[in-house]
Amino acid sequence: MFQRIKSYLSVSSALLLLVTAGCKKGTFDINTPNPNQPSSVSPQFQLSAALTASAYASFNASGYTEFANLYMGYWAFSGDYGGYGTTATYNLNNGSYTGNWDYVYNTILVNYQGIINSSRKDVKQANFFGVAEIMEAFHFQRLVDEYNNIPYTQALQGGIVNYPKYDDGKTVYAGILKQIDSGIAAIQGAPADAVSLPSKYDVMFGGDMDMWVKFANTVKLRIVMNLTQTDEATTKAELNGLGTGDFLGVGEDAAINPGYSNANAQQQNPFWGSVGFTPSNSQTGNHQFYRANAYAVNFYSNHNDPRLNAFYDTTSDGQVHGRVFGSQNGAEHNTVISAIGSGVLQSPSQNAYILPAFESLFLQAEAAQRGYISGTASALYKSAVEESFRILGIDDAKTAADTYMTQSDAVTNYSLAGDKITFLVTQEWAALNMFDPVTSWNNWKRLKVPATLPVSIYPGTTAPHIPIRLIYPQSEYTANTANANAQGTVDIINGKIFWMP
Template identity: 40%
Template sequence: MRLIKYIKAGLCASLFMAVVGCNDYLDINNNPNQVTTATPQLALPSALATTGWYLSGNVPPGSGTTANTNFYFLNLWMGYWNWSGNYSIATSDKNYQFTQGFNNSIWSSAYLNLSNYNYIENQATTLNQPILRGMAKIMKALHFHILVDTYGDVPYRSALQGTTNILPSYESGQVIYEDLFKQIDSAMVFLNNSEGTLNPGANDIMFGGDVSKWLKFGNTLKLRMLLRQSEKPERAQFIQSQLAIINASGYGFLGPRENASVNPGYSNSQNQQNPLYGAFYAINGNPTTLNNQYKGNLYGITFYQQTNDPRLNAYYRPVAGTTSQFNGTYFGTTDPLVNSQVSDIGPGVLQNVSQSSPVLQSHESLFMQSEAAQRGWIQGDPKALYQSAITESFLNVGRTAAEATTYYAQPGVADVNWEASPNKLEAIITQKWASENGTAPFEAWSDYRRLGLPATIPISQDPSTTVRQIPVRLLYPTSEYSNNATNVAAQGTINQFTSKIFWMK
């Protein structure tokens, strides 16, 4: 069932509006001359669709811009993509020396959509709709944890108050994290004790109103946040206490074929395409500028070739005029190749105009479970979970389970074959990295900051790269220094290489 007509219903007030503004199918405004109050079930699909765009899209639908606005750049840092030689790229985009103006919409988009979820939660509370209330609380936790992982300390309890508090204070990332676990637990209570109450059904464009999957999603999100803290010994007690709650819940985690992904009814119409696909292809599949701007990174291509990985053909396309030749360049190279000599982004990433937007895919969940089992945190066979995760990653990019079995059964191939891998954790994270190409670079960046894996990801080759290190965070946006100067200044001098997120070593 297509939900475009539902997503267009509602209001477009200054506080409650999707980050894309009042344009097309992500809008929550129907008539600009008649402001109405959207019910939470009508507001939900717009907020969920915006989350999908936020995590995997590039530019807001209908914005008319091709500038980087979200997490695309992490595909460059993580060895998946590189710039095409047909374009002149700013030096600051190649040597990590970005400024406060770099990708400011990561901040603003998050808080705008958090306002949407806050509205849904408040309205659901007023109308006694616990299912919608629980869904909104979990999605707020998702966005706040990503903000912490991106910036460290951020406005939290004093945020989302509109004109009541226009100068929100900052809270420590660790304090925010700890409260997010409480918020998810509270959400699960609402979800689990909601029999006979309104279920949004098809308006839940992520799980179709399946409460059991929302409960699994909540646990999986908590597991992700616990693993973020795995390298901090002083967090061990907190981790164990939270694992006890997860294990006692009985809800489990997202498993095979249980992708948390959103789809409001993407179609081959203006501003209604899947946001990732639409950033590369215009209506009817005609290439856009961005299709030529991003190309394959030689690091990623080489990895899949050396491990005999059939996902090579999913993540990249053969060089033009060939059927089996793949080529790329390293990030920051001074000798980038022109379009005709390098591989395009592949059909497993850009599948079709109506593909769903990933929020947290099944293979990521299973890789996390494998790591947690390997650490002794949860019950389960880490090898079986590892192999299941690889299989899911194959299926999610259009390959087959049989191909996955052949792949991970290769004898003697470390970081692929479980028995052949001397470091099981390294194998898990390496394969997790291999599965996130193009669709979840933020998770790859987070694992790299946490564990330094894969250790061979190359630093930018641009000769002006004076700090030979992938940044550990982004800088607070220009808007904060202009509009919330006292509170952001209290955070001190921020450096993208040394101002670490609290869970980093």
């Protein structure tokens, strides 16, 4: 099927050109500068290219986050297509979802490292240096969470170190926490005559350096919350002195938009272009291929959650229907199983939310509940849900969210919940649907929440639970053979990311 080919191939050269090119709001020029000559690119153009690439990798579902949306109970495969047994039976291989490695290392991190190299010795470029340090940490975290040991200390040194060693995940986490501190220090210590980030090239925060610092602290929060079960001392130390005002708050989404439009497929928002509609308003193949998962549909339905109709479309009977992941029921055609909904597919020009405010608030709520930061967990939870409703375009979002949270339901009402941590992380899972399924995956690996997350029912599935990690891509076994082979046999079911209990 063309669907499967699209999902498993590396990013095409056309897409590489799109996301490595310079772009600015209003023009979105995909041809300048030349991505094959990064040394000739000024920091402002390279920044816009790198941020646009970050959005692509974070929000293009096909080949990147597809597996997490499927495994975390958000998506199921269409009953009208076949050829997805590798994913449905958890038999991932070194050709599965390789963009998470190849594209991130070869395009995204190369761009940010280029900014770091060109700005580290010029104090007037401190803002560019700081942002690049923060964004490198953002992507290296995800690589560890997906693969565990990865090249880090010797990475991104092509021509000097062509076969980088693999560092253990714990070493990388320690390094990226230092990178975040370095980035924050650079921004906050920038001299008065430092070059400002041009708003039209800073396609995430429009040159607002205070927002960059909040984002950096939020990325740090997300990193150290993964350590709660194995290295709580580091979590507490890294968050010492930080409070709710230091993180992304209400209305403060980390959202990238270089000028997305419907002018052509290359200029559309990456999520819309991947699983939404073409410029002529035809359904993309992936829009037909990914359907509502019965697990999520039942959760939202059982708890009177109006987000159900934002995450998923209704079928001809006016209801939302899901499909069990791995089902082979031949009667479950697209006419009776719901598609991805208008709350997450709002327009081809919509923002790419790489760290929405509601995710930050849920992280803060758990941290406050554990006593790591100042703040009231119940109030942070309330704000998080309100922000989730807001970003999905729910009518009268605040009132609807408050009604949802004041039900006589221990799953939605904080005051009625027994285990507050499980409660908060369950609600975070409910909000992260299609926004950040990898963080949901991490929470499941860390806490086994949701505890009822089902295993695929596809014939031949024998795994007791969903996979823990991805396998290194074939490119590593070919080009960095000795170092990749030194990692031994990768066990995606029983292996662990270093921070797992």
